[in-house]
Amino acid sequence: MAYNEETSPQWKTTIIISTSLQNHDAVKTLRGQQHRIRFSDSVESGAFIFPLSGTAFLLADPDPSEESGLIEKLKKFVQVHRNSFLLLHAPFTGTKELETMSLIQHRFFGTNLRILPVQNNADIIKGMLTIAKATSKPHVDRIRDRMSLAQAHIIESSPVWEMLRDIL
Incomplete structure (x- = not known):
């Protein structure tokens, strides 16, 4: 029998999440889907970690005034997590957002950081769960x-x- 996404039971996993995201809408959605959520102060602020798939996601808003801080945060994140993804949360309609994304792409080209542009919470959830499920x-x-x-x-x-x- 062929695998069918619609008829298969909903996939559930454990997610370690930074305590800085405790009140984020994405966390509420993940809880609603009955994933096991564990909060931790020891993970990077803004991080979602899927231990069973070995993937980690860092949620960041591109703020041109905070570019150097974001770059340093990403350097540390990439060193700690071998399968790392940056969830770049922005509308990507302005030149500043595109410049920030281009800067990050050039700076981390050839590393294990992959960039996933997201525009809303639905994109955040769908992107994380798709990647985590496919790699677990x-x-x-x-x-x-x-x-x-x-x-x-x-x-x-x-x-x-x-x-x-x-x-x-």
Whole structure:
């Protein structure tokens, strides 16, 4: 039977969240979806950590006057978390927001930081949960199995591979 997102039970996980986000709307939504929430003073301010998937998200608003502080915060975040994502919360309609995003992209190019622009709480939740779910067990195993099956199917049905087999 094929996996179907609509008929599968809702995915629930444990999330460690910075106490600075205790009253954030995203936390309320995650609680409403019955995820297990743990607050911690020891994680970076603005951080969401998904221990079962090994991913960490840092929620930040691009403020041009706070660029140097954000860069330092991101340096520390990238050093601590190997699968790190920046949730850049902004409308991305102004030149200042785009300049800030460009600066961050250039500064952290080649590191393990990925930037996810988000405009509202729905984007924050959807982005985090999609990435965390896709990188957690058993979902990552299921994705890996599907990729292997697709690769085998492509190899079996490829005319190029047939031609190579005939030559050898």
